Amino acid sequence: MNETMTAQEVINQFEKWAPKHFAYDWDNVGLQVGTLHKPVHTIMVTLDVLENVVDEAIEKGVDLIIAHHPLLFVKLSQINLDTPKGRVVQKLIKHDITVYAAHTNLDVAAGGVNDVMADLLGVKQTKPLIETEKDSLVKLTVFVPESHANELREAISEAGAGHIGNYSHCTYQLSGQGTFKPESGTDPYIGEQGKMEYVDEKRIETIVPKTKLPAVLKAMEDTHPYEEVAYDLYPLLNEGEQMGVGRVGKLDEPVLLSTLVERVKKEYQVPHVRVSGNLDKKVKKVALLGGSGEKYIHAAKRSGADVYVTGDMTFHMTQDAAEMGLSVIDPGHHVEKVVCPKVKQYLEDHCNGVGNLNIIISESNTEPFKVI
Missing domain, CATH: 3.30.70.120 (Alpha-Beta Plaits)
Structure with missing residues (x-):
């Protein structure tokens, strides 16, 4: 067994699972900051690359960060070190930490974000909510x-x-x-x-x-x-x-919407959710999409789903779903973090036979909301 792998070798293994061409054209996946042509010993898996995450990475001697959300999502016209984003980039370069993002390609990939979310809820016989190719x-x-x-x-x-x-x-x-x-x-x-x-x-x-x-x-x-x-x-x-984003499938047995709500809270490890619909109604067919999925409520309805589990639902779109008879459970955008253990496990299974790697999940909180 080799003592070390390069970041490029790690990413080559990762992209066998979630190749970049799975991503939407508007998405900025792949290398964000740093170089892939360097040896890595410690890899951190995270949902976001915020300053607290980078500080944690520095403290733990991380060489490579693999994130779900791209650090550089919007095209930059400048890197201003007086801004939070600028400070993050500065710290990453100063401490030679490479950042790689797998966003919508990890949403599409079999066993990725949406499949993990479905598996946790016991949603089976799944197919994509939105077909891509x-x-x-x-x-x-x-x-x-x-x-x-x-x-x-x-x-x-x-x-x-x-x-x-x-x-x-x-x-x-x-x-x-x-x-x-x-x-x-x-x-x-x-x-x-x-x-x-x-x-x-x-x-x-x-x-x-x-x-x-x-x-x-x-x-x-x-x-x-x-x-x-x-x-x-x-x-x-x-x-x-x-292939596609989101998933639609069925529970083994119909359950009350209120029961599914409690299952979402438990399995996604969130203290609260927002719900629209009759809590005493039984549901069996479930559509779900990690992250922000309100624009796909019509696709969820066309799929025959009884309930749609997704984040970032706005007031009027939730009203539209209710008028269509589609129940909604919004656990927030941050629940995509459930994919992090799967990424860690994949890297351990596919890289540790080649190189001696320490793979960790960030312990920093990047959820911006608190409910008071």
Whole structure:
């Protein structure tokens, strides 16, 4: 195991889960401040990058901050060190702390913000509330010596190949004989220069989402013993996974709206919520969207949802929802923090086998509201 990873290597692993192209065009995801070309030892996961968070990062010797909300969301015309934003940037640069943001790409990603919110409430059989795009699919066919077939199959499956519905590691293989003649300047794993070789090989076929293809090809090349890997890629007409923001799904059993309210408070760890609707009404189908989701109340209604869980609901939009017969639970914008443990776990699972990292979640409070 390597002693250290670079920030770029960490982000490469992270973007296998939440690639930047998942984000909306208006969003500013990715590197915010600093450099990715440096070793990292301590990573802090946070919802926001405010001055108290940066002070905590300095105190704890953090090298890389991975935030949900971009530090530089609005285009800057100046960096004024007399402003809170300017002081934050100054401290980050002075203490060599890199900041990376995963915003709407983490909202869209499977297992990201909205899926965590749904899982906590027991909302199942989910699909996107707002569809963005469908991931296109390709078929990968690779030829590998029998001795390395199982290792290669495992590597490409772990990198994202071979997922069909709720099944993983889906491949098909045939046995055959590969032939090749190493020419001058080669360093063959099997055989000698100028001599024809006949090798018992496996032909392994699998399906790969196009967004996972770079990671799958890298895993294939890293695992394959040959100097030159023989493989084919075929575009497919099969439709890939539907991606989008928000989620719509169902509870196992109908519950009173008041019961769901208490579940939201408990699972999202918030002391209060705002509610619109009949608390004695039973609800089963739930739409939800982390962050600010009031503009999607019509989509929530069209989905057949009984209740919509989202933050930043305004007076008139909540009235509109009520008139449509759509109950609303507003736990605030800050509940997106529930994704932080998932990000920490993902990094531990995918990076600590490569580098020795200390991954922490910020303990600083960035919720601006208090209810008195």
